[in-house]
Amino acid sequence: MKFGVFLLEFMTKNESHIVLKTQDLAIGYTSKKVKTVIASNINVELHKGKLVGLIGANGIGKSTLLRTLTNVQRKLGGSITINNTSLENYSNINLAKTLSLVLTESLGSKNLTVFELVALGRQPYTNWIGNLTSDDFQIIKQCLLQTNMDSLKHKKCYELSDGQLQKVMIARALAQDTDLIILDEPTTHLDMYHKAYILKLLQKLAKETNKTILFSSHEIDLAIQLCDTLIVMTKDTVITDQPCNLIEKNVFNDLFPKDLIIFDDKTGSFRVKK
Amino acid sequence: MPHTKTYKRSFIVLILLLFLCFCVNISLGSVFIPFQDVFNGLIGNPTGNESWQHIIHEYRLPKAFTAIIVGSGLGISGLLMQTLFRNPLAGPFVLGITSGSSLGVALVIMGASIFGGTFAEILVSKWSIVIAASLGSFIVLLFVLIISNKIRDTMAILIIGLMFGSITTATVSVLSYFSSAEELQQYIFWGFGSIGNLTWHELFILFIIYILGILMSLVSIKALNTLLLGENYAKSLGLDIKTSRLFIIIATSLLAGTITAFAGPIVFIGLAIPHMTRQIFNTSNHKILLPAVFLFGAIVMLICDSIAQLPSSDLTLPINAITSLFGAPVIIWLLVRKRKMMF
Numbered sequence: 001m002k003f004g005v006f007l008l009e010f011m012t013k014n015e016s017h018i019v020l021k022t023q024d025l026a027i028g029y030t031s032k033k034v035k036t037v038i039a040s041n042i043n044v045e046l047h048k049g050k051l052v053g054l055i056g057a058n059g060i061g062k063s064t065l066l067r068t069l070t071n072v073q074r075k076l077g078g079s080i081t082i083n084n085t086s087l088e089n090y091s092n093i094n095l096a097k098t099l100s101l102v103l104t105e106s107l108g109s110k111n112l113t114v115f116e117l118v119a120l121g122r123q124p125y126t127n128w129i130g131n132l133t134s135d136d137f138q139i140i141k142q143c144l145l146q147t148n149m150d151s152l153k154h155k156k157c158y159e160l161s162d163g164q165l166q167k168v169m170i171a172r173a174l175a176q177d178t179d180l181i182i183l184d185e186p187t188t189h190l191d192m193y194h195k196a197y198i199l200k201l202l203q204k205l206a207k208e209t210n211k212t213i214l215f216s217s218h219e220i221d222l223a224i225q226l227c228d229t230l231i232v233m234t235k236d237t238v239i240t241d242q243p244c245n246l247i248e249k250n251v252f253n254d255l256f257p258k259d260l261i262i263f264d265d266k267t268g269s270f271r272v273k274k
Numbered sequence: 275m276p277h278t279k280t281y282k283r284s285f286i287v288l289i290l291l292l293f294l295c296f297c298v299n300i301s302l303g304s305v306f307i308p309f310q311d312v313f314n315g316l317i318g319n320p321t322g323n324e325s326w327q328h329i330i331h332e333y334r335l336p337k338a339f340t341a342i343i344v345g346s347g348l349g350i351s352g353l354l355m356q357t358l359f360r361n362p363l364a365g366p367f368v369l370g371i372t373s374g375s376s377l378g379v380a381l382v383i384m385g386a387s388i389f390g391g392t393f394a395e396i397l398v399s400k401w402s403i404v405i406a407a408s409l410g411s412f413i414v415l416l417f418v419l420i421i422s423n424k425i426r427d428t429m430a431i432l433i434i435g436l437m438f439g440s441i442t443t444a445t446v447s448v449l450s451y452f453s454s455a456e457e458l459q460q461y462i463f464w465g466f467g468s469i470g471n472l473t474w475h476e477l478f479i480l481f482i483i484y485i486l487g488i489l490m491s492l493v494s495i496k497a498l499n500t501l502l503l504g505e506n507y508a509k510s511l512g513l514d515i516k517t518s519r520l521f522i523i524i525a526t527s528l529l530a531g532t533i534t535a536f537a538g539p540i541v542f543i544g545l546a547i548p549h550m551t552r553q554i555f556n557t558s559n560h561k562i563l564l565p566a567v568f569l570f571g572a573i574v575m576l577i578c579d580s581i582a583q584l585p586s587s588d589l590t591l592p593i594n595a596i597t598s599l600f601g602a603p604v605i606i607w608l609l610v611r612k613r614k615m616m617f
Contacts, residue, residue: 070510092512093512094512095512096510097512099510100510103506105504105507107507108360108504108507109558111552111556111557112559116558116559120499120500123496123513126496129492176511
């Protein structure tokens with residue numbers, strides 16, 4: 001009985017463990033000492049093992065937010081903490097062990113095999129020349145199995161379809177063994193089936209591996225169905241909540257200009273105005 | 275894994291091939307020496323003819339070693355550049371390193387007459403050409419490093435390197451307009467490239483710097499593999515892009531700069547050998563590519579030099595022409611056969 005209570009406490013504690021937290025974060029660009037603020041007052045908390053979608057119209061600052069969270073771009077104000085440590089205090093190598101990325105840019109070389117590409121995810125842990133230990137081999141194998149890519153591991157990347165390539169990139173990020181995985185529009189260039197497939201895979205991975213997965217997407221209807229939390233960026237505010245609460249608050253109707261499309265809260269998707 | 279085994283076999287074949295090419299290269303030359311005597315000369319036994327011993331020890335042996343250093347060094351520096359810039363057209367010349375050397379040498383040979391008289395004769399000695407070439411490539415390198423610290427975009431550095439090449443070509447043509455036919459001829463001869471006139475002493479200096487460049491390349495293997503993903507991914511994997519880039523650029527300049535200083539601007543090898551290796555080994559992993567490029571570079575250079583000697587004739591062809599004449603068709607053949615460029 002006592003053990004049960006302890007276990008319950010332990011689990012709830014783990015549930016509420018905050019991986020990423022921003023406070024009054026302001027994002028934008030600095031050029032020639034002129035600050036252009038794109039969005040400010042961003043307060044987000046991402047919990048362990050959750051799948052989080054980031055949605056918003058084109059040009060609203062989704063990519064800027066992701067670039068700021070991943071330390072590619074400087075923030076303009078506020079704070080970002082990952083696992084209770086401020087982002088600025090991370091060394092390159094420690095950040096690489098905490099945060100992995102899947103970007104929209106294409107690979108430098110597609111002459112790598114699937115295995116080699118996923119193996120590169122182990123770089124932060126390998127020695128000076130990048131030799132893999134038996135532990136590394138095991139982790140790579142597991143990541144390939146989790147993304148259903150094990151049967152294709154000897155294929156070259158240029159032989160893969162876009163959907164398969166995206167799975168390999170996710171496997172690579174998994175192999176990096178980080179608490180947080182951030183994906184920038186992982187479903188672009190994919191057909192409807194593979195869009196759903198990739199997001200479903202992310203949902204499964206978040207649950208299985210207890211990692212926090214944050215992705216930006218334009219697939220709002222899919223995100224509503226699959227995500228635990230949604231970050232919705234509109235012109236005025238950034239709102240974070242569970243999808244059903246967001247529908248109740250009628251947030252999605254403020255996402256786009258209202259002249260063309262309208263959000264149908266019964267189906268959870270947009271339709272064209274008649 | 276099954277494919278590592280075949281790599282092992284390929285490496286053994288390549289090492290044997292390198293040894294064979296080395297022996298053939300030493301056996302051939304304008305003076306015919308029977309193989310028996312070449313072997314005797316190598317291990318220090320008396321040969322049938324006193325002058326044969328001298329030819330082997332003072333001429334053919336350093337030349338063969340120079341060929342190995344030049345071929346492997348230029349090949350590796352080409353590989354480093356192609357990976358760093360993720361551009362299949364990159365080679366040691368793109369950073370302007372070779373151009374810098376050429377400019378230095380052009381200034382010494384053709385600018386010497388400006389100083390006139392006996393001073394000119396001191397200037398146009400062999401060592402001054404080596405120093406001028408090294409200085410030239412070093413100054414260009416410094417410039418590239420300063421720029422690469424300021425500019426984030428690697429492609430911009432590539433363009434700047436090519437611009438350096440243009441500046442050099444222009445300066446050389448301006449200089450050649452004002453210089454005598456003799457000086458021009460000397461510069462052109464340097465431009466043909468030559469690996470045949472290095473003394474043991476010069477070879478030793480070349481070797482030391484070459485080893486330094488090779489060591490720096492070995493240390494960069496992990497960074498090079500990470501860079502295959504692209505710079506943003508590499509950064510997200512914890513790679514310090516600026517330091518790695520600096521390391522790779524310095525390694526390239528040490529290799530390409532010194533080799534150009536001693537052997538002249540040898541084109542083609544740096545660009546082509548990495549492609550040839552990728553076609554045959556079909557991998558992008560630098561742990562395999564780097565040693566393979568080393569072996570291929572050395573082998574191709576030894577073969578090119580053997581052809582350039584025009585065995586049993588007094589003539590020696592410019593090595594620069596042979597590397598292109600022999601190497602370019604090989605690359606074309608490889609590309610056509612595989613119908614795909616590996617990169």
